[in-house]
Amino acid sequence: MRYDIPKPLRQVSMVLDLNKCLGCQTCTIACKKLWNTDEGTDYSYWNSVETLPGRGFPAGVHDPATGGRTVEGGVRRGVVPNLDTAYGRAWTFNHEEARASAGAPDKIWIRPRETVKWGPNFDEDQGQGDYPKDNHYFYLPRLCNHCTHPACVDACPRAAIAKRREDGIVLVDQDRCHGYRFCVEACPYKKVYYDHVRQVSTKCIFCLPRIEEGVAPACARQCPGRLRFVGYRDDEQGPIWKLVEKWKVAIPLHPEYGLGPNVFYVPPMSPPKLDAEGRPTGEPRIPVSYLESLFGAAVHPALEALLAERARRRRGEASELMDLLIAYDWQQNFRLPPRQREVLG
């Protein structure tokens, strides 16, 4: 029995330009310090940054076998990721013992107490290919997509997850939640987490109290690369509409699941591969077929538009798109009129 998910009045949205992400994880820490310092969410990252090609976070997230949707958009049974092998346990450390052993003959060094199997950034910078011919990787920052048809909402037998009417932010009602984790299992993006102490689901709230004040989420505000744009999808003066609808360079991750993500990515261009003799070829280092496996067929026109506009700018011609992506005026990355603050609880 499917739920009727009412269309929100407006939909808040984010665009991330992958050509500018430097993998610094400032967004990760900005989010983590703000929202996820509880014992039960120690392992979780509402915002994470993956190195791709790679296993992602949680490991296997880009493998269609882990999500609760088929690549045709149908429902299939997903996987609840394991703490050790998929998320990575939040290791604890032995600083005190290490310091105490400074003068002792047997030195104890700072290291995780737990067995390390995986972590949120475990295959950082590993990538693929051979140096210097075609070695490549790029960073993919991820947060909840606040989908138009959220798999998590659909999965909850207790109807504890809902899209907010005002802005389409997807929220878990933790008073209703019984910690069954069907949402964790069903979301192919694996962006619902389980608080293993409070035994309820938790997820990105798109920094809702900030949005209500007209302030962009912490991950976006603190991004030193200025690669994030935040606004409403229907605002034709705003960056989201321009990048998604007008220029069509911002496209969703894994559109094949049919969930209608409201977070969009400007796909990465890459320098040329070298041939066997070491001469630059015309082929990009990051295989377009790989990008297609992430972003679908829309990646082709998006890359073409980017390359064409970049070439225009290089010829000294004007390009609204390039000016927007360069973010000369960073404040313009965010268009969020302040709203009445909702009193929760």
Add this chain to the structure above:
Amino acid sequence: MNRKILLMSAPVAMQPGGYVPVAYADRTTPVTAAAEIAVEPGSGGWRVTLAWACPQPVRETVRETDRFADACAVFAPEAPESPWMTMGAQGLAVQGFLWRADRPGLWAIRAEGLGTMQRSAATGTQVSADWDNGRWRVVLSLPEWPALAAQRRVALAVWRGGAQERAGLKSVSAGWVDVA
């Protein structure tokens, strides 16, 4: 009274939301085929004993994300017409007790249909649970239970955590079980 009850797989097709009915459509045979139940008057209340086979118990879920604890529940209708299969209906509640292997005490539960179950601390109750030789045996010492006293019947549910059972993924009695 000590009865062996054959269990059925709770029908997933009627579970709320679009995901569970499809993702778990294959769950047609009960994970736990049978349970024994004994409902006896105790000191000032009731003593309910449930026992069932469970080859690999799951007692601990702390600091894990993908573990589900073994559990069982017993509930009684508040009204004669309260339906068992949907956990009651609006105005026709069911109520009872829920034990989960990773918690010390019991929850009192009350529901008026699927997805509406409310859990609260079950005051005045005691529970002892033992797993031995492939079987759980759970003894609930309960205070006065007006619904049971009035309707004289219960339904029961068993969850095997090792098979990822939780919520509507469970083995249940095929209807109310009369209590003598």
Add this chain to the structure above:
Amino acid sequence: MTLADGREVRVAPVGTLLKEHLEPWTFEHAAQVTGLHVEQIRLFAEGWAQAKRPMVLSSWGANRYMHSDLMNRTKLLCLALKGALGRKGAGYQSTGWVDLDGFSNAMRMEKSGLRGRLAVLFSSITPGELFNSVLDVVRKRKTELEATLEGETKYLNHKLCTTDVVEVNLKSPGYRAALEREQQGLSPRPLGAYYDEAHEKGWSPGLPRKGPPKVFFSGGANLLRRNNLPQYLKAYQLDEMELIVDVNPKFTFTGMHADYILPAAGWYEKPGIKYNVAHVPYLHYTDAAVPPLAESKDEYEIYWLLSREIERLAKERDLPVFDGCGRGPIDWKTLHQRYSNQGTLGQKDAEKLTEEILRSGATEGMTIQGLKQTGIARYTSTGTDVAATSLHNPDWKGEGVLTTLTRFTEHKEPWPTYSGRITTFIDHPWFVEFREQFATHKTSPKAGGDHPFQFVSCHARWSIHSTWRDTPMMLRLQRGEPQVWVNPGDAERIGLEDYAYAEIFNDYGSVRMRVKLSGLVRPGVAYYYHAWEPHQFPNHESYKWLIPGLVNPLHMAGDYGHIRHGMNRYQPGSAVQDTRIGIRPWTGQATGAKPVVQV
């Protein structure tokens, strides 16, 4: 041509010499040396030739090879050939600092009541010298810049009690012997010969202190973590100390080996400003968001209390005036008087001090209250103090791009070189001896022995140096322990498994690190991201125990145009990137640094 003394000499313009010098450096030759395809080099060269505004961003990291200055001179040559230096949007961006002359207000001043530049000048030169200097400028015997540079050099080299790490290391006979052994054959004469000559001639003044130091007082640093071959520093210097104190917001490795740790307040527990490099011309302000934890205090307060106590004891014992570092008298009986600016700065007056610093030419109109609101503010000029000359833009008033070096381009003042022009040619006797009159290529020496991997230090991305390097939250975004980054092909060849321990070894012994595979690493190179604390390694010995830190003797040269010693201007560094190591799987064998060689 014939000289006055009748000798005949051959004369050639430097440009002709340069052309001759560059003649053999064809694309094909460069391809052979670099391993790049000639087509790649041609593409780069064409791009460079066509670029309207070529710019090189060259930061501190570009100075960590033995031959870094040859690399940097090459970049400057490429820029000079394009006429890019001192042009908007082009040129060389390195580490020009916007100078806050207000710092001088806060510096210890014997002459009370004086502010800024004047106070600094009066504390370093006599009024007579100042008069002569002004006269030189007025009579156009010297440019104002030349006069200022002279005053600055004098202040830095003869007044300020300062030294550098190489100087400290080489002062120790044991360390010096180790480094001389390491650098045998790398220069025409042994390293020590250049060190001695530089000191005799006053090129590299060192610190003319009279006795060996007895107290090691560390603040804003973590020397025992950072120094190369710390085993030598420890054996020959730290173990000799009577007292070691560490003032630090963090429990560092240096702190672990100190007698006292004075806990400093953490960031966001104290107000502070950060000044910035020319390409980010903003002053940054951090407010105290929360009070300091437990007994920790703002460093300003720690030193306020310490100086008060030292002054009290000095008075009580009637200590004489010292000349501890050989650069003039220091009277401890007035230490606190000077620290507190004659009592005008109280124990909690860090903000008041900041206000004094904000009385700078570069920060006009800025107030603490304003900065608390905005967090950042754009500088209003490059500053008026002597060190502002490192930017050399007298016109910039906070608007638009801050272009450096326009003093010599737009204003046509002579460059501070022998020729007064941009020069690629240096005929200082040592440069002649090294055959480095022009920038050229020299292969990286194999420091630490002939081992197959070049061990390259990268700047930490998960910490600010060792601050936060061992913070659990940051370690979880890595793998919890120090890692050596290797190319997957190399790892397979040696039998290294991802995340397994490997033994990293060279002539100084061995350490253990976790293997990290990455396609970004060039085969034959091993990366490490820096600043791991030694107590994050088995035996509490980091890779630093294997890194000799080569010293280029030319950095001690002086008395030649722009080649002259000055703190943060021209001084020897400790080059780490030439270090060679071997890597093998760790299967339980004992690891550790070799014992310090006794002299």
